[in-house]
Amino acid sequence: MDVQASMNDFILQVEHLSMKFGGLVAIGDLSFQARRGEITALIGPNGAGKTTVFNCITGFYKPTEGMITLNKRDGSTHLLERLPNHEIPARANVARTFQNIRLFSGMTLLENLLVAQHNKLMRASGYTFLGLFGFPSYRQASAESIELARHWLEKADLVDRADDPAGDLPYGAQRRLEIARAMCTGPELLCLDEPAAGLNPKESASLNELLIDIKDNTGTSILLIEHDMSVVMQISDHVVVLEYGRKISDGNPQSVRTDPRVIAAYLGVDDEQVEEVLTEVGDEDVIEQLDTGPDSAHGPGNSASMMAGPVSDTVEHADEGERVTVSKGASKAAQVDARAAAIASKPAAKRSAAKAAPKKTVAKAPAAKAASASKGKEAAVKPASGKRGGRK
Amino acid sequence: MAVTVSPERDVVATPIQRAFREALYAGAIALGLFVLFIGLRTDQNINNELILVQRWALLGFVVIATAVGRFLYVGYAQPAMERANAEKAKAPAAVAEPGFVRQNFNKIGVAVLLLYPVAMVLAFGFQGSLKWVDNFGIQILIYVMLAWGLNIVVGLAGLLDLGYVAFYAVGAYAYALLGTHFGLSFWILLPAAGCMAAFWGVMLGFPVLRLRGDYLAIVTLAFGEIIRLVLINWREVTNGSAGVSGIPKVSFFGLVSFNVSDPNYIAKVLHIAQSGAYYKIFLYYLILGLCFLTAFVTIRLRRLPVGRAWEALREDEIACRSLGINTTTTKLTAFATGAMFGGFAGSFFAARQGFVSPESFVFLESAIILAIVVLGGMGSLGGIAVAALVMIGGTEILRELDFLKAVFGPDFTPELYRMLLFGMAMVIVMLWKPRGFVGSREPTAFLRERKAVSGSFTKEGHG
């Protein structure tokens, strides 16, 4: 990351963000940046605090500490943690979607997209008064808003169903509609909370296309939470990894994927078993997954992606008394760090190296078997062998 | 009393056999149930002693009636219904083109409303038409207007308001007090009453903005009661429970008056015979005009961003906020607009009655208005108008239950059963049409064709 880059290169800067729910530290001292015109992915295991970060950025939560700066194209700067909830989309041009889809299900697709243009139309209708008496200026604005809605319906491949209720759409189409609705607000930053959750491979591919199209043709920067690694690796330019509310890795997709702390965090096993799991699970399922994309049975419940998990949203959790204090020892990434430090200071770790040696051969055998040995496969295997090398 | 028989035996028994058996069961159950209820009755004799009257004949009659009813139902009605259903299933599901009445419902409705007083006068003469124009026409239209006003808050914005009658009261007292003390005309006070009610709508809106669902309902209910208690206890201004009387009549924009003593009394101006019916007919058209205004504004608002925001708020408030909609002002405008129409209706009510007292603004009124909105189908103007006709017209018609005296004897007081019948009718309608008469929603914009949105997708709102 180029520290010298000018301020305006970054559309979003999150600095020392903390969010506490009673005793639970959902986000602890998180800092990261998102570049203008890029797709930044925010990943992490379930409960890592990704949705909470989104809720802080979009004003649904007021962060306990920290600063969230949004730099608009025109050079103006907004401190998002100070803006009221509804002014963040209206003034700072940040739009979002939700982990559990939130459409206006009783309204038609077209109406959903018209509601998204509320503020623009409100001004055009003279705050209702001119519109009530049918002034032509409002009629023109109304026609324009329908054109914009049609544009995004076409992009989302939903124009044939424009006059159907949103609740009647299949799941994948609802996800696309939610993105189209967010785009109708004319955002500079689009925050997507697990847009690919529950999509089949075909829908997932068309979603990728839509996102790339948004990035290339509208100049909207995208911040993306995603469990589906095929989506993350294919479309994101920059990845930030969270675990227990803390950033454990940050960089381009390749470097993040090979980061041992990320692997440990995702597999979530005792440090003694990390290698074992990597060789057994990693080789046959995960690596193939990374290469070939999600399998046909891919869905919210039975995803084979190693990072998929139950879909739940936390926007309305506030009063459920779900207060969990996470001990620091629970973090797998921290364990990897601690162990690396311990190994460096203790050269007499030969016993475990000897134990690991036979496993290494097991790990390599199936890898060699697979014909298409690509970078994805190596990426996941390398950190494991690298770690073992370090122990010798 | 459904006596279920295991299906294996059904196969063997013919319907008549089965019916006979079930009739016996039903008779036995009826006997067991009613032997104490009907067969025996405690009473007083002349010496004020408690005695037991035996009514075996009546009991026998009831039991036999039950058994025969069950026999006919199982033996004949059920097979006939099954046959009819089977035939219907066999026939290709012809998409029923909605009939002429249904297609042109609104136009027909408007025409009927406009011609109604004329028809009544032709049918019953000026004096005879009074009851039909006043008790039915005006009464129903007041509730149509109130329900259309509440529809903005409950049906569109999804905010459950149990204290709507408070705004009705504000409008009525605004006209009553300003009209009697300052002699201002109805045409000035009508907008003033609307503004005052809207102001109180905003006043109510502020504290309840953060509340949802049951909590909101309770606070609005309390608000309605507060206004009523203030009206009762602020004697210096409102004259307490005695109410305000001598409220001036409405004039035809000051040109024609309806007071017999005035020089420009309508009968003198037009050189026709004196009659109280002119004023009632005038009032009928006045409230009809106010209703049309409410409908026009509601239809227009729904197609404006503010109306769409109301409906979006009903569907999902969090999504609204994520799209930059200021939910606070959106809720307040809904409260204010709904309250304004309540205020209009209130000042009309005061002008029509000539007298207002806190008695007219009890919780039951709020409940009836809300029931009309729910029964009509939340958000639909046509459905709500029909519901008002059924509810208010129905209760008025039920006053005329005198024919029942012929059936139950001269001591029978039919008025007592009015509310019972009314409640039963409501339960039946809600079972038959759980989303009200018109469950579907008209979209406010369309690309290719306007398709009604089925009620199963729309939400009721939660706040």
Ligand SMILES: Nc1ncnc2c1ncn2[C@@H]1O[C@H](COP(=O)(O)OP(=O)(O)OP(=O)(O)O)[C@@H](O)[C@H]1O
């Ligand atoms: N309003 C709230 N009140 C209390 N705790 C909360 C609240 N919102 C989130 N949390 C807690 O914060 C932690 C992070 O939750 P968050 O929803 O941000 O995780 P996530 O990374 O989005 O997970 P997932 O992948 O399952 O969506 C969880 O332990 C959650 O229970």
Ligand SMILES: [Mg+2]
């Ligand atoms: Mg989440």
